[in-house]
Amino acid sequence: MLVDDSMAIQQSLTRLLASVPGLEVIGCAATSEDALSLIATARPDVVVLDVDLGPGGRGMDVLRQASQNHPAVKFMMLSNYGWQAMRTGFMDAGAEAYFDKGSQFMQARAWLADQATK
Structure with a gap:
């Protein structure tokens, strides 16, 4: 499942x-609300999640809530911010x-x- 506020990134x-053999994109969302709803209904194995969802929310909020409800x-x-502190914060919050x-x-x-091979 893909979560990004940019339709261009979703399409790319x-x-x-x-x-990628064994991978299927089962849905896309652009906002936190849509992401949480789709995660709950589609039950993806992996979510590719943008850090900044623009006015549609924050990736950290989606990560924390979805990780708690769907462990x-x-x-x-995925981020435009390559800062180590940002990376560490998301990894500490449960991103793999x-x-x-x-x-x-x-x-x-x-x-x-x-x-996909696991």
């Missing part, structure tokens, strides 16, 4: 992930991976491909 990720779901964070949108799309794809 959907295309990128279509080439089996894994979260991979954190990648920079500007330079780490292929590393994110590789991490997701690894999850």
Whole structure:
């Protein structure tokens, strides 16, 4: 499942992930509210979650609430912020991976491909 307030990023990720055997994007959300609702109904294995959902909310809020309500779901964070302190904060809150949108799309794809084989 993809959560990003940018439709362009959602489309790019959907295309990128279509080439990964064993992965299927089961839905997309652009706001915190939509993300929490979709997580509850779709029960994804992995959520690719943007750190900043613009006026639609914060990724940290989604991570904390969804992790508490759906502990089996894994979260991979995507961000335009590559700061180590930001990365550490999200990892401490329960994210399993954190990648920079500007330079780490292929590393994110590789991490997701690894999850598909588990």
